[in-house]
Amino acid sequence: MQLPDGLQPWRQWLEWFAPEHLPLFADLLGRLNPILGPLRGRQQGGVPEPDGLGDLQRRGPYERLLSSEWLLADEVPDEFLRRAAAGEHLFVAPQYHTRQANRLIVVLFDAGPLQLGAARLVHLALLILLGRRAQEAGAQLRWGILQQAPELYELDSSAQLRRLLNARTYEVVSNEHWQTWRNWLTEQQHDAGECWVVGQRLPNTDGQLCTHRAQVHRSLDRESLSFELQSSGNRRVSLPIPDEQLALQLLKGQFVGETIEAPVLKGSVPRVSLTSLPVIASAGTHIAMKMLDAPGVVLIELPAAGQKKSLEIRRQLWNPAWTPLSLTFMHNKLGGVLSNHQELSFWNMSGLVSVVKPEPDELKLPPGTASFLPVVWLRNSITGRLFLLDNQGHLAFWAIATARSPAKPKSGVTHYLADKVLGLAKVDKDRAAYVRSDAGRLYAHSINAEGVVSPAYVVGDGKGVTQVLFAGGKQWQSGFGGCALLTVTPEGERWQVVAAPNASMPTQTLHLSSGWKAVGVWQQEGDDYCSMVVYSSRRQSVTLRSGNGQSRVLFTTSNPIAKISFCPVSGLIAALTSATRELLVYSLPLNALRLQIFCNETSDEHGEGTDA
Structure with a gap:
């Protein structure tokens, strides 16, 4: 430190x-x-105390007369008397020390x-x-x-x-x-x-x-x-x-970012890509990362406090002919959207069938993209939907057909929900939120697995806004739950945090110095205000910042952060460092590091996984 x-x-x-x-x-x-004040010792100084023998002296009491002088008194008494008269006798001097x-x-x-x-x-x-x-x-x-x-x-x-x-x-x-x-x-x-x-x-x-x-x-x-x-x-x-x-x-005794002790690894963690974000399960149970040396992901189940069972690392592979566009979780099950030249395939997503790849003007899906596209997977006992946002603001979805209720609209077809969309995120266990621009104004909506869209909520002016981050919470079930709007200025990022309508501080403005970046909006359960998760210009410190100027360092890393992601539902932050590929997973609800592990194993002896 x-x-x-x-x-x-x-x-x-x-x-x-x-x-x-x-x-x-x-x-x-x-x-x-x-x-x-200075240190006080109640016996400092005082009468010096003897501490053994010291030097020889010409003066002193005769009980300390040197023994050789007494021998002279027995053998040559006249010489003894002469020395006494002349003050030539030698005496042993005691050694003193101060208390x-x-x-x-x-x-x-x-x-x-x-x-x-x-x-x-x-x-x-x-x-x-x-x-x-x-x-x-x-x-x-x-x-x-x-x-x-x-x-x-x-x-x-x-x-x-x-x-x-x-x-x-x-x-x-x-x-x-x-x-x-x-x-x-x-x-x-x-x-x-x-x-x-x-x-x-x-x-x-x-x-x-x-x-x-x-x-x-x-x-x-x-x-x-x-x-x-x-x-x-x-x-x-x-x-x-x-x-x-x-x-x-x-x-409360929370002096440091406490780390939940990780159990012993069962297998090793393969080397992961530094260009793709870690994917966090909204249930707060798993982390997935794209592997560097194989077509697939490494899946890590986060340890519970006091867990004795060894930490099992699993690999899940897809066909190398397909390119991953995005990965997401349904509870603790990982799925993904894969692409080739002609089709989109839904990997590990039951109820979804492959579709013809949309035209670029309908859905911009660049081949070989390094960063995953925003995606939300919602499903209930009746039906479900998978939402995906491309780089051009097109929000598409695919419907899931189940035995209880065939999908409406039709499954196996790409459907389009909105254009000019600036952000998409899962904000509750069964609800997604997005913000769209229309005539210079920004409107927020939420949508559930059955496709029911909430009425538009006016967030604010859309001029200069380039990114939207969402707060999670149950407020989205009945209306607007909070988000943050980014405007880039020469001095750095400027975020306007818009809270739910009943908040004590409906809007806050957060200015970040040049080089600082925000990755998420967090609203603690029971609070009516939002904070932002940001990381420093040196990319080695992750901090929680609020609009009133208060900040709290959550954790630091020994090497710069290459990729960092945040889940507003679970409150988990996953940071992957550049040089050592160290993964740090921090929980805001627990104020603790859930996991700290290196993902740089190049050996072929990885834990067993599933191929798809």
């Missing part, structure tokens, strides 16, 4: 946190550190109701500062909770920080708590150089054992935190209230 120079002293501890938390800690550490400060720092935290919320983040920052303080002095740091039975812990991992956060109690700290700790520390002979007590409305302590009292409480206007340190003098600093979303993550 790259840290600014000002945070380097605490690097050892800050590496436990995600990059988006660093500004919060930079502020807290920078404000708290100057008022802590050192006690090399132990103890800090006891109030985990009661008065310290819930943002005050706990101040506890974390102070613990990190004291960890560095102890390290610089060659001391040891131990911490405990005032309301708990006396037990001291080290600060050796992020698990200890979680232990501190999980020590919440509704019991207010009292004098009895302090007396219990005081007696225990005395019995255990924990003669600490510094003993800190941190909280609010702290118990009465004595200066003989407690050296520092830190009071943490909200200001009267509730807009900031007050940190008051009582030691040799009184020092006070005002601290800002941290960002609510970041604070909530930290208070």
